[in-house]
Amino acid sequence: MMRSCTAALRTLRVLRCRLEGAFPAARHPVLARRWFSTEKVIPKDQALPNPSWSKDLRLLFDQFMKKCEDGSWERLPSYKNSKLVKEQLSQAQLFTRGYEDGLGFEYVMFYNDDEKRTVCLFQGGPYLQGVPGFLHGGAIATMIDATVGVCAAIPGGIVMTANLNINFKRPIPLCSVVVINSQLDKIEGRKLFLSCDVRSGVDEKILYSEATSLFIKLDPEKSLT
Incomplete structure (x- = not known):
C-alpha cells in the first residue's frame, strides 16, 4: 500500500513539471484561470477507481457494486465542485476532494435506503499523516463527519452537524483501507x-x-447568516 503512496507522489511531481513547462501561465493563478477559461469543464465523478486505488479498495468497490445490481444499494457519485454554490464562490470545491489522486482522501460511498445506511470505503493518502506512519485523527474525523452527513442528508435534506462524538480506539495505518459504517438511528x-x-x-x-452524531435539518428558505 505504501508503494501506491510513493507512486502517487512521483506522479504529482511529473505532472507539476509538465504543466509548468507546457503552460507558463499555470504558475500564476490569475493567468491560469484566463488560460483555461475558454475550455468546457466536464465534471469528473471522483468516486470511481483511479490508478492510486489499492487492491483492497478496488476489491471492496467491486463487492459493493455487485450489491448494487439488485437495487438494494446505490453508489453515490462525488464531484469536486457543487452547482449549488453562488457565482462569487465558483472557485470553491469540496474539502475532501482537494488533493491529487492518491495523496489525500480517496473514497466512495454507497447507500441503502431500506436500512438507512451509508458505507464509505476510504483510503487515506500520504498527505493525511499525523503521527509518522499513521492517519491524522482530524482526517478520519472529517471522513466520519462526511459519511454520517450523507446518511443524514438523504432523508433529511439540507442538514448541518450539531454534535459529533468520536472515540478513537486504534490508530489507522497511513494508506490503508477502512470501512466507515453509518446508520440513521x-x-x-x-x-x-x-x-x-x-x-x-x-x-x-x-x-x-466509534462515533455518534446529531444533525439538524435546516429550513432552505432561511439564510444561514
Whole structure:
C-alpha cells in the first residue's frame, strides 16, 4: 500500500513539471484561470477507481457494486465542485476532494435506503499523516463527519452537524483501507441521530473508531447568516 503512496507522489511531481513547462501561465493563478477559461469543464465523478486505488479498495468497490445490481444499494457519485454554490464562490470545491489522486482522501460511498445506511470505503493518502506512519485523527474525523452527513442528508435534506462524538480506539495505518459504517438511528422533528464505526477494510475485524452524531435539518428558505 505504501508503494501506491510513493507512486502517487512521483506522479504529482511529473505532472507539476509538465504543466509548468507546457503552460507558463499555470504558475500564476490569475493567468491560469484566463488560460483555461475558454475550455468546457466536464465534471469528473471522483468516486470511481483511479490508478492510486489499492487492491483492497478496488476489491471492496467491486463487492459493493455487485450489491448494487439488485437495487438494494446505490453508489453515490462525488464531484469536486457543487452547482449549488453562488457565482462569487465558483472557485470553491469540496474539502475532501482537494488533493491529487492518491495523496489525500480517496473514497466512495454507497447507500441503502431500506436500512438507512451509508458505507464509505476510504483510503487515506500520504498527505493525511499525523503521527509518522499513521492517519491524522482530524482526517478520519472529517471522513466520519462526511459519511454520517450523507446518511443524514438523504432523508433529511439540507442538514448541518450539531454534535459529533468520536472515540478513537486504534490508530489507522497511513494508506490503508477502512470501512466507515453509518446508520440513521432515529429522527425527532428536525433532529437526526446517527451512529458510526470505522473498521479495517475487507475483513472489518479491527475496530478503529466509534462515533455518534446529531444533525439538524435546516429550513432552505432561511439564510444561514
